[in-house]
Amino acid sequence: MEKNNFNTKTNRSKAIRRLVIWYRRNSAVTSLVDTATSSATVAGNVAGTVVSNAGSVVTSAGSIARSTLEPFVFDPLRRLQGGENIQTKLSIKDSERIWVSVDGMGGDFAPASILEGCLKSLNLLPLKIKFVGEIEKVEKAAAEFGLSDSLDQAIKNGNFELIPSGPSVGMDEEATAVRKKKDASINIAMKLVKEGKAMGVYSAGNSGALMASAIFKLGRLKGIDRPAIGALFPTKDPGQPVLVLDVGANMDCKPAYLHQFALLGNIYCRDVLQVDKPRIGLLNIGEESCKGNDLSLATYELLTEEKRFHFAGNCEGRDVLSGEFDVVVCDGFTGNVLLKFLESVGSVLLGVLRAELPRGRRGKVGSAFLRNNLKRIKKRLDHAEHGGALLLGINGICVIGHGGSKALSVLSALRVVHSAASHGVMDDLAELNKPNILKV
Secondary structure (H helix, E strand, O other), X not given: OHHHHHXXXXXXXXXXXXXXXXXXXXXXXXXXXXXXXXXXXXXXXXXXXXXXXXXXXXXXXXXXXXXXXXXXXXXXXXXHOOOOOHHHHOOOOHHHOEEEEXXXXXXXXXXXXXXXXXXXXHXXXXXXXXXXXXXXXXXXXXXXXXXXXXXXXXXXXXXXXXXXXXXXXXXXXXXXXXXXXXXXXXXXXXXXXHOOOOOOEEEOOOHHHHHHHHHHHOOEOOOOOOOEEEEEEOOOOOOOOEEEEOOOOOOOOOHHHHHHHHHHHHHHHHHOOOOOOOEEEEEOOOOOOOOOOHHHHHHHHHHHHOOOOEEEEEEOHHHOOOXXXXXXXXXXXXXXXXXXXXXXXXXXHHHXXXXXXXXXXHHHHHHHHOHHHHHHHHHHHOHHHHOOEEEEOEOOOEEEOOOOOOHXXXXXXXXXXXXXXXXXXXXXXXXXXXXXXOOO
């Protein structure tokens, strides 16, 4: 009998040792994946840093991970990253809420996904929504996706308004369609901002149409020739992203345009991202001042002579996510390629991670230990977590969402709208041409 007990204990000890050895081996895998994600994660906000301690036991690793994985910066952003049951913990005062207009018909999955994201945002952000769209289509989508009760309750609480519009601008239409379709949802949403009935606008629709409508309805800021689309990319520092602009508004740029992008990015980074002295970088093929094409060389001279911000020099592609720059400027063609590349890297790395995890019983046991880590990796790689891109240089707050935005993307983008609106960034942008507004 004693011999059987001894054998049982021995088998258990061997099983535990095998499990610990397996976990240590797979910790090395997750550590490698984490290194890759630090250098190639997608645009926006980032949830935290995945911690993998290969030399520790399972409980120790879990404790370290929980203590170091902090949510992304400022204000209501923390509310979005606080946990699965966060909705029951929030208490938002009506006096804190600000009105935001939403183009409910813009995007591949509008109006259902846009509506769902807006309704969720009311529980997580101090917002009120003016939802612009074709009423019949909106109500039909709400009924089809089980959103009718939530919609009615939001309207009853005074936090949601349905604003009727005419036919929307399609994703495949020319930007000039906004002139013909004067009652399109994007035009009406933009008009609400112009009239002061909303503090910002969000659309996941035709980006060219959004930009055209913003210029026609709100106008450019004084001294700005071309508005730029700015996207937040994660860096090695989980609490400090880098603003990259332009990422798609201007395919062909002049040195003066890039200089203006730097001015816009400096103000936004200082006011919203709370960086005292933003480091401005010029995307180039080398660090030396003599490197690059004619555009880069001429722009380098302009940025070097500028005294209203801190120009930190050329930024190579490998340095964009290094954390050494707070703002990186480039032409829209290059920026858009960079943005789309980073979006694709996320899905590739997740596929590599799945392939590296072992199959069978051991894989299931190990995955259970790594569950929270894997969730955070996915969160960092999912471009839907990073919200929309800002249209800077317009006399109003405009955020452009991805055409394929679903509810989570909409929620993240509305977070960006709120952050810009609540930090008074437009006041400083409006004073752009005054010599003392940008202090080094």
